[in-house]
Amino acid sequence: MTLCKIESFIKFDDDNQPVLDDDGIPALLPKPATKSVQDLERVIALGKPHQVIGQFAELVALDEQWRFAVDYVEYLKAVKAADSFGVEPPNEPIQPPTKTIQEVLEPYIRAQFKRLRAKLVAAITVVVDDMEFDGDEESQTRMARACQFMSDTDEIDWILADNTAVKVTKATLMQAGRLAGLRQAELWVK
Structure with missing residues (x-):
């Protein structure tokens, strides 16, 4: 079992070993504070300061990795169940690349520029x-x-x-x- 993909979201004990449930599946930490893409789009539409938008973008990137960690734990459970029933295990989920703030904001930069330009023209x-x-x-x-x-x-x-x-x-x-x-x-x- 490869846990490095979700290491930052796993609970560790005092000996720096992953905390496992009764089935040997790692326990996740509580969900970190994250933001959704819809939250990001809302602050952009409201014209919030760049610092706020950047913070939301960073939390969107974190949310994407958190959702992968949850999916990966579910995958590990499904593999364990498949092994116990002697059936083919499911496909391993593909971890999305960790995005930078710039990468999260890329789809919105042009639209934001147009809104700013419209304000300046007005x-x-x-x-x-x-x-x-x-x-x-x-x-x-x-x-x-x-x-x-x-x-x-x-x-x-x-x-x-x-x-x-x-x-x-x-x-x-x-x-x-x-x-x-x-x-x-x-x-x-x-």
Whole structure:
């Protein structure tokens, strides 16, 4: 019986020998504090700090190894039972590789980056002629739409980022839209 696969989850006696049950199967320690993949996805979706997400990822990796240890003990019991009945033993479970925090988070990194980028884009502001404009995607669309129907000499009422109402020209809106678009493009490729 190879116990090295689950050694970190086995109870040991004072002589550093595995504690065995009546059937000679090693006893497991109580389940360690772990987290599920669903728990990890929840903290990611809630936008928790990176440190918290990293801790959850580490506990997800631990949970995967714990579940293997439980499965391996069940396998050992099944092998013992198969031997006593003279039947073919079950296949040994395959131990998953121990994952790093980075490996656990890999499937979520791109999605997390996109959420962060969306927050940054939503917070874009630009300054033109000492006026601060909202530069998020919706504001850029509104600027482009307004410019499309304005003549070069028209002015339009506009609400700035600080909620001040002002009159702006097509040239001012075009410049604000251009700067906001450039700022968004910078964020898009980071």
